[in-house]
Amino acid sequence: MSGTYFDALWEAHVVESLADGNDLLFIDKVVAHEITTPPGALLIERDFGDALFDPRAIVAVNDHVSPANDAATAEQARHLRGWAKRHGIELYDVGDNGICHVLVPERGFVRPGMTLCCGDSHTCTLGAFGAIAFGVGTTAQAGAMLAGCVVVKRPHVMRVRIDGVLRGAASAKDVALTVVRTLGASGARGYALEYCGSTVETMSMGERMTLCNMAIEAGATTGLIRPDATTRAYLHDRGVPFALEERWYEHARVSGTYAKTIEIDASGIVPLVTWGTDPSQSVPLGQRVPEAANDGALAYMGLRPGASLEDAAIDQVFIGSCTNSRLHDLRVAAEVLRGRRVSVPTIVTPGSQAVKRAAEREGLHEVFQDAGALWTHASCGPCLGMSMGVLAKGMRCVSTSNRNFPGRMGAGGRVHLASPVVAAASAVLGRIPTPSQLDELTGAGVCV
Amino acid sequence: MRISGDVLALPFDGIDTDQIIPAMHLTVIEPSGLGPHLFTGHAELSNRLAEVPTASIVVAGADFGCGSSREHAAWALLERGFRAVIAPSFARIFLENAYTNGLVPVVLARSDVEACLRARSLEIDVDAESISTDGGERFMFTLDPVRKTFLEGGGYLRYLHAKIPAIRTWAAART
Ligand code: SF4
Numbered sequence: 001m002s003g004t005y006f007d008a009l010w011e012a013h014v015v016e017s018l019a020d021g022n023d024l025l026f027i028d029k030v031v032a033h034e035i036t037t038p039p040g041a042l043l044i045e046r047d048f049g050d051a052l053f054d055p056r057a058i059v060a061v062n063d064h065v066s067p068a069n070d071a072a073t074a075e076q077a078r079h080l081r082g083w084a085k086r087h088g089i090e091l092y093d094v095g096d097n098g099i100c101h102v103l104v105p106e107r108g109f110v111r112p113g114m115t116l117c118c119g120d121s122h123t124c125t126l127g128a129f130g131a132i133a134f135g136v137g138t139t140a141q142a143g144a145m146l147a148g149c150v151v152v153k154r155p156h157v158m159r160v161r162i163d164g165v166l167r168g169a170a171s172a173k174d175v176a177l178t179v180v181r182t183l184g185a186s187g188a189r190g191y192a193l194e195y196c197g198s199t200v201e202t203m204s205m206g207e208r209m210t211l212c213n214m215a216i217e218a219g220a221t222t223g224l225i226r227p228d229a230t231t232r233a234y235l236h237d238r239g240v241p242f243a244l245e246e247r248w249y250e251h252a253r254v255s256g257t258y259a260k261t262i263e264i265d266a267s268g269i270v271p272l273v274t275w276g277t278d279p280s281q282s283v284p285l286g287q288r289v290p291e292a293a294n295d296g297a298l299a300y301m302g303l304r305p306g307a308s309l310e311d312a313a314i315d316q317v318f319i320g321s322c323t324n325s326r327l328h329d330l331r332v333a334a335e336v337l338r339g340r341r342v343s344v345p346t347i348v349t350p351g352s353q354a355v356k357r358a359a360e361r362e363g364l365h366e367v368f369q370d371a372g373a374l375w376t377h378a379s380c381g382p383c384l385g386m387s388m389g390v391l392a393k394g395m396r397c398v399s400t401s402n403r404n405f406p407g408r409m410g411a412g413g414r415v416h417l418a419s420p421v422v423a424a425a426s427a428v429l430g431r432i433p434t435p436s437q438l439d440e441l442t443g444a445g446v447c448v
Numbered sequence: 449m450r451i452s453g454d455v456l457a458l459p460f461d462g463i464d465t466d467q468i469i470p471a472m473h474l475t476v477i478e479p480s481g482l483g484p485h486l487f488t489g490h491a492e493l494s495n496r497l498a499e500v501p502t503a504s505i506v507v508a509g510a511d512f513g514c515g516s517s518r519e520h521a522a523w524a525l526l527e528r529g530f531r532a533v534i535a536p537s538f539a540r541i542f543l544e545n546a547y548t549n550g551l552v553p554v555v556l557a558r559s560d561v562e563a564c565l566r567a568r569s570l571e572i573d574v575d576a577e578s579i580s581t582d583g584g585e586r587f588m589f590t591l592d593p594v595r596k597t598f599l600e601g602g603g604y605l606r607y608l609h610a611k612i613p614a615i616r617t618w619a620a621a622r623t
Contacts, residue, residue, distance in 0.1 A: 015611075015614070015615055015618045016611075016614070018594045019593045019594050020592055020593050020594060022592070022594045022595070024611065024615075026615070026618065026619065026622075035474050035475075035518075036517065036518065036519070038477045039476070039477060039478060039479050039519075042477065042478065043602075043605060044605075047602060047605065047606075048605065048609055053612070053615070065475075070475070072475035072476070073475050075475075075477055076475060076477060079477055119517055119519070120516075120517055121515065121516050121517040121541060135517040135541055136517060136541060136544065137517055137518075137519035137522075137541055137544055137545035137548065138479075138519040138545075139519060139545065139548040139549070139604055139605065140544055140545075140548065140604070142605060143604060143605055143608040146605060146608060146609060146612075147608035147609060147611055147612050147615055148612075148615050148616075148619065149608060149611065149615055151594065151595070151604070151607075151608070152544075153540070153592075185462055185511065185514065186462070186510065186511040186514060186537065186539070189511070189537065189539065189540065190540075216515075219511065219514060219539060219540075221540055278462055278464075296460075296492065300490075384466075384471040384516075385470065385471050385472060386471045386472055386474065386475075390472075403464075403466065403515060403516075405464045405466040405467060405489070405515055406466070406467055406489060406490045407466055407467060407470050407488075407489035407490060408466045408471075410472075411470065411488070411489070412491075
């Protein structure tokens, strides 16, 4: 294993190699949000005189519960605000914010060749830009803010080669779920996933972010995609200078040797929906859940072994989260909802204020609201059961987010992960669609 | 350092951090007040905790601490009196968080974890990297030699703080 794009990028950031595979890795950009940053900022303030390594290398976002919904979350947002102001850190706040993983690329904070960390496991989303981006705990994030580095074990590199054309309603989300299903919920532990192949090459940056977003769901340290003309065009459109990164575009042409390779045929990917309590537990639409009950997952989900998912009535649909809240996701969901009515409470949460405004310029907010869905402000929204759209015990939600863990969206709540198109169809039907129902609702041709 | 105490047996793989501490409790600025909410993300786990209120060592299945990066999971365990977690494997971020907070993460082979699950109490010799069960079994484990030095309170940030001059020199010389 050597010479891959990931290896070259990693090595360019190693300040010191430590024992047992650990490296002192330089971090170019720290993303700081209001849930995980304040306790770390306090540690630096109390024990190290409040000095930061480089405030310009930090971007702060109030995103998880924004605007605040009670006194405690208001205190978190206020703390992040005051801290950012004191240090001259760029802050994105109510009215001009969004989920950090959606906002950071839009504002040009991630570029090929960078390393980034954040006290948030879905930081791997940013690997779509040919960056090494990974989640860390509060203390490690504080360390990166204090000293510009993290101590982290160098992962092996696994190539995830995806070739072929996606058919019917299959989407980047179904590719992500397929990868997690193939590897298992911890099958990529100790690895960085490098996604490549013709399917990935033809994906937009938004789709690439959806794919990289769920690398953590297979336990990977991160996921990334080598930068190419699509990356360059995205950054160019946002006025991000890329001259400095030129060498990384060059590096991206070299493949190197990988510790492991898996291959996925995209033409065989169909829309998936999770039936269990970890994101690897999914089945194609229309197929029955497994007969063998798995760790109580079926019991938690209120499903009998071998049950058909379309038989279970759902209580809520959520379209949003750092996995699926960008413009493309909203467009495909709106196409299903156009001229139809939702039959269960449906919450549509754009990933950022910029996404929201772009969607509104296209009239998507009218489509959602005409269909009877709630069109909200930009934030993490119902994804983590912290603010709006929390589930009560036994409630069943089809969600475009990334985690279906027990209690994720509220104690005892049941989450089925799916793509925006499947979620929108579920909103219309009040049930998870069968493949033929999905065909009907999308007006699409084949969906095997 | 020696840790001895009763076992909380959680023989399930993939206990994620949402189960360890649900997101609705992540509204703290200071890492305190989390202990009472430990394992409330899943009734099965909180029921087992209620049965062994004196426990100070978690013995769990593979991939303990997967999912969200929330360090609150380690804080909640420590506040509730836990000093170590034994499992066949840990998710990366939880493992890092455990070390930086002085919660000892012990990786053992599955068969050894099963022996620990059957034990009522355990004694862990952190320096010698060994575990003894109340049934007289003894297992060796290996801690990460770098992170072991972070187990003492605040060790991780002190370590990085001392490196700042070298890091600045490296950054200035960077091409
Ligand atoms: S949208 Fe959900 S998964 Fe993404 S950062 Fe927010 S809470 Fe985490």
